[in-house]
Amino acid sequence: MDVLSDVIASIRIGRPRSSHITWHAPWAQSFPSAPGSAGFQVILQGSCWLIPDDGEPIPLSVGDVVFFPHGHGCVMADSPSTPVPQIDCDPGEEAALFGSASMAGPGAATVTLCGGYRLDDGRTHPILRDLPDMIHLPARLGHHQELRAAIDLLAAEIANPRLGADTVVASLLDMLLLFILRAYINAEPERCTVSGWSAALADPGISAALDAVHRDPAHPWTVQSLADLAGLSRAAFSRRFSVLVGQPPLGYLTWWRLAIAARLLRSTDAPLSEVATRVGYGSEFAFANAFKREHGLAPGRFRRESCPLVVGVGERVATLS
Structure with missing residues (x-):
């Protein structure tokens, strides 16, 4: 998997939720902060503040x-002067996956598509930590066409659910x-030239090295082999990687x-030996030591506490817990 695909797979837990809401003026709605989540708002019809x-x-x-990568709250309203109800309630909160609602009123209609993602707060990928509290992507003719297409498909599916709607x-x-993150990274090239993950993904050499690590994490990568992929000397690559990514190449690889490994332990019943092999460790013992240093728990205990119903086949609890 490439870097952004991996990030999406790793940061979200559980199922996302979304709502298609028609608001009629006058209206105002408070969306409270939700730590451990990310949320978005899309304007489908009309306008608001x-x-x-x-x-x-x-x-x-x-x-x-x-887009609110860190779950920050906000108020949305037909006008900045409209009083905000005292009850902090997200109209889409009750929907397990998606739903529709209409807020009755005498005035003009505004239609929004809102949604949220629960995140693995303890293992947030640094690309998400790098993002600002709020990302505003204004509609501009000819820009972010794939994002607009995804919005249109999602809005249509929620408004008129059909067979297979849950999966769709x-x-x-x-x-x-994914398209929001891609649009943000590509929106302002000048922002991506100094530091941080936007800069790392915009840098051809560093991006190539990151892509290689994400596509084959079990490969016995060295700083030199990654530098060769980046087309840089070992010293120059290590220095640039550390500045942009925030840690040395092998530190990020580990x-x-x-x-x-944590994701596999939570979501599969693969034996520890298989998990170790899939993430590049030659022995369960080496894997268990590295895992405990990083997560503070032995892999067997981590699995039992994260998902008590998942038990690895042949898992040697006595030696690795």
């Missing part, structure tokens, strides 16, 4: 996308998150291998 916890109100129009909506929500 987004009033962040900090800062000035932001006018939103058809096609605008707002869940897949489109993941696709929407972190990512053990993040994958």
Whole structure:
């Protein structure tokens, strides 16, 4: 898998949720902060205002996308002067995967598509930690066409669910998150030239090395072999990788291998020996030691506490727990 695909697979837990909501003026709605989650708002029809916890109100129009990577709260309203109800309630909160609602009123209609993702708070990928509290992607003719297509498909499926809707909506929500991240990274090239993950993914050499690590994490990578892929000397590659990614090449490789291992332990019943092999460790003992250093728990105990119903076949609890 490439880097962004891996990030999507690793950061989300459980099922996302979404709602198609028609608001009639006057209206105002508070969306409270939700640590351990990420959320989005898309304007499908009409216009409204987004009033962040900090800062000035932001006018939103058809096609605008707002993404909150860290679960920050906000208020949305037909006008900044409309009183906000005291009850902090997300109208889409009750829907397990998707739903529709209409808020009755005498005025003009605004239609929004909102949704949220539960994140693995303990293993957040650094690409997400690098993002600002709010990302606003204004609608611009000819820009982010794949994002617009995903929004149209998702809105249509929620408004008129058909056979297979659960699978379609869940897949489109993941696709929407991917396109939001891609649009943000590509939106302002000048922002991607200094530091951080945007810069790392925009740098051809560092991006090639990251892509190789994510496509084959079990490969016995060395700094030199990754530098060769990047087309840089070993010293130059190591220095640039550390500046952009925030840790040395082999440090990131180890972190990512053990993040994958945690995901496998939570979601599969693969024996520890298989998990160790899949993430590049030659022995269960070496894997268990590295895993405990990173996660603070032996892999067997981590699996039992994360998902008590999943028990690895042939798992040697006595020696590895």
